Amino acid sequence: MLDSMRAEHPALDAPTVETRTDAAQDIEVSHLPYAIVLADANNFFASCETVFNPQLAGRPVVVLSNNDGCVVSRSAAAKQLGIVNGTPWFKIRGQAEHDGVIARSSNYELYASLSHRMMHVMSGFFSHQEVYSIDECFLHNTMGRARAEQTCRQMRSTVLRGVGIAVSVGVAPTKTLAKIANHWAKKHPTSHGVTFWNDIAKECGDDALRSIPVSEVWGVGRRITKTLMGMGITTALDLQRCDPVLIRHRFSVLLERTVLELRGTPCIEDESDASSGVRRTQILCSRMFSSPVRGFETLSQALSVYAQQACHRLHRQHSLCGRVAAFCSTSPFAKEYSHIGNSVILDDPSDNPMVLSKAACNALRHSIDEHAPYIRAGVMLLDLSDAQDFATFEGMDAQRDEHGIGSVLEVAARRFGPRRVGIGYGGIRGSGRNDADTGATWTMRRDMLSIRGTTRWDEMPIVHA
Template sequence: MNFSDVPSSRADAMSDKTSMHRNAIILADANNFFASCETVFNPSLAGRPLVVLSNNDGCVVSRSAAAKQMGIVNGTPWFKIRGQAAHDGVLARSSNYELYASLSHRMMHVMSGFFSHQEVYSIDECFLHGTLDDERTYETCRRMRETVLRGVGIAVSIGVAPTKTLAKIANHWAKQHPSSHGVTLWTAIEREFGDDVLRSVPISEVWGVGRRITKKLMGMGMTTALDLCRADPVLIRHRFSVLLERTVLELRGTPCIEDESDASNGARSTQILCSRMFSSPVRGFSTLSQALSVYAQQACHRLHRQGSLCGSVAAFCSTSPFSKDYSHVGNSVILDDPSDSPMVVAKAACEALRNRIDEHAPYIRAGVMLLDLSDSGHFSTFEGMDAQRDEHGIGTVLEDAARRFGPRRVGIGYGGIRGKGRNDADTGASWTMRRNMLSIRGTTRWDEMPIAHA
C-alpha cells in the first residue's frame, strides 16, 4: 500500500454523516519548532537547510525540513559537519531560548481559545480535549492551525484520536503526508487503511516505549505498533510495567493516560536541576563557586516561582568525558531545615564541593540540584523546627529586579561581572555559555525588535 497517496482527512471526515459526538484528544505539535522560530523574523531562511545548535554551539538539536532531507541527524556534533555544511549551504544558529519560549507562549495562548481544555506537554506541543463530532472537530483544528500560522508564524501538525497514544500516531501521520493538510483524524485513516496504519509504525516510535523496552519487545517478536496492540495487556503488565500495559490499552482506543502538570508553569515535584556546560574549562574552586552560585540562584528562582521548599542541595562538576583523566565530583548537603532562601541554597551548593575538587583539573560542566521538595504553603513540623524561609525577602527582590530590568541584573555573591553588548543578560565570566550565532530576540529585547519599513 502506498501511504503517500492518502486522501484528505477532511474528505474522509465529512463523508461520514453518521459521526457521533465523542471525546477526542487533539495533539498539536509545531513542525521543527526551534528551526521554525528562526524563520519568523527572518523569512529569508524559509525553505533553506537550517540547523539549531545546543548549548555552547555543540550539537544539532533542531533541523529544518531541508536539512533533514540532506541527512543531518539530531545530536550530530557541529564541529564534525561544519566544513561540509558550509560547502552544502547549510546555515546554523545558536539556541535562542528567549525567542523560543516567547513564541511558544504565544502559540499556546492562541490554541487555548479553540477547545475547552489544554495541557501544555512541552515547549512545542500540547494536548487539547474536544467533544464535537468528527466534521466540526476537523474544521476547528483546521482554523486553529491557520490562526497559529497567520498570527505566530509557526506551522503545526494536528492529530485527533480517542487516546493520547493514537493522537501521537495521527499527528505523525499529518507530518508525513502533505495530502492531510496538517490535520489527521484517526477515525479517517483507520477507516481507510485499517490495521495497516499501526503496522506501518515501528515499535520504537510508539509513545512511551523506550530504547531498552524496544529491544525486549523485539526479542519477543513485536516489531510494530500493531504487534503491541494485539499483545495480552496482563502479560505485558507482568513482564514490563503497568505503564506499558496502559500503552497497549491506549493503542486499542481506551484512554488510560491522565493529564500531567502543565509544562508551561515549569513545576517540579521531585527535584529542580540547573546544569550547564562551560564555554571554556574552569579550574579552581574560586571560579567554580561563581558558577555554582549563579546556578543555585537560577534553581531558587524556579523553586520560589512554584512555591516550594527544598530539604537538601546537591552540586556536581565534571571534566570532559573524552579525556583520559576523566573526573566527576558530586556531593549533597542536607539543610538544617527546608528552605527557599537563595542565600542558604547558594551557600550549601558551594559547600558541597569545597575541598573535594582537583584545583588543577579542567572542569567543563557543573550543576546544582534541589532535592526533597515540599509545598511551602503546607509545610509544618514541630514547634521550634520551622523552615528556613526567605524572611528578608531576598528572593522576592531578585524576582522583582529580574522582571523589571532583566535576568541577572542583581544577584548574591560574585558571579562574574555582567556581560556587555548582546551578552548583557548573562555574566561576563569566562565560563558563560557561548552563543556565537545567536539570532535576534525580537520579542523580549527592545534593542533587538525588528523594524518594518512601509
C-alpha cells in the same frame, strides 16, 4: 500589525460557534474517536528563526545546542541534506557551509515568547488545553467529526498567519494514538497538516501500527525497548496485542497504560501545565561551559549561579527544598573522564537562595580535582514540598527566607531583567548582547544568535513600508 493583534487576541480568528441545542451530542462524542487533539509545531526552533527573517524560509537551517555544540533542530531542507539531530557542529561545519546550511545559536528567549503566543492562539479553539512542552499541546474536543476537522484546520491556519509557525495536528481517542496521528500528518503532505487516527486505521488497518517501531511509541524508553525487542515485541502492533496485566507485572503500570491507549482506551491523565514551569520532584539547572573550568574557586561561581537560577523556579512555584545535589564532569572524549556528584541534606527545608547556594558549593567542596578541566556542572533541588502546606513539630520549622533576599532578587529580576542583582557571580552581568548572562569566562557562548525581536527593545525588527 493585524497579525500581531491576532497572536495576542485569538478571538479575532476564533471559529464562529453556532448556538446548539444538542449539547448531549457533544458530551457523547467526548470519549469517541475525536476526543484528543495534539497540536505540534513543525521543526519548532528552526521555524522560529524564520519568523523575523523570512529569507530563511525554504532554506536549510539548523539550530545548535548550548555553546554552539550539536544540532538540536533542523528545517525540512536541512533534513533532506541528511543532517541528523545530535550531530556535533564542528564535524559537519565544512560540508554544511558548502551546502548552504545556515546555523543559529539557540535563541531561548525568542522560542519561549513565540511558544507562549502560539499556545495562547490555540487555546481559543477548544474547551481545554494541556501544554505538554514548548512546542506541543493536547486539546480536548467535544465536537463531531466534521466540525472538529474544520476547527483544527482553522486553528492551524490562524497560528500560521498570526504567529508564523506551521503546526501539525493529530486527532485520536487517546493521547498515544494522537501522537501517532500527528507524526503521520508531518510525514504525509496530502493530509495538509491534519490527520484523524480512525482514517489511518480504516485505510491501512494493522499496517498502520506494524510500520511503527516500538522504540518510537510515546512512553517507551531506550531501556524498555531493548527488553521488549528481546521478547519479540518490535512494533507498536506487537505492543498493542500484549496482555496489559502481564505488561504491568513485567514492567510498570505506565507501560500498561500505553498498551491500553494503543487499543483506544484513554487512561493517561493530564499533567501539570508545562508553561507554568511547576516541578514536583526536582528542579535542575545544568550548563556546559564555553571554556574548561579548573579549581573549586571558579567552579563554585558557576554552582552558585545555577543554584540561584534553580531557586528562582523554586520561589515561582512556592516550594521548599529539602536536599541539594551538585555535579560536574570533564569531557567524555577526554583520556581520563571524570564525573563527580554529591548531595547535601538540609537541616530543614528551605527556599533561601543563600542557604541553597552554600549547600550546592559544599556538596563538591572536597571532591574537586584542582587540575581537572571540567566542562559541565549542574545543581538539583530535591525533596520538594509545598511551602504553604509544610508543617512539622514545633521548633523544626523550615529555614524560610526571613530576610526576604529571594523576594528582593525576584522583584529586581522582574523590573530590571536577569543578572541585575544576585549573590556573588549571580549579579555580575555580561556585556553587549550578553548583558542578560553572567559576565564570566565560562558563561555560555552563542556566537550565531539571531535577534530577540519579542523581548528586547533594542533588537525589535524594523519594517520599511
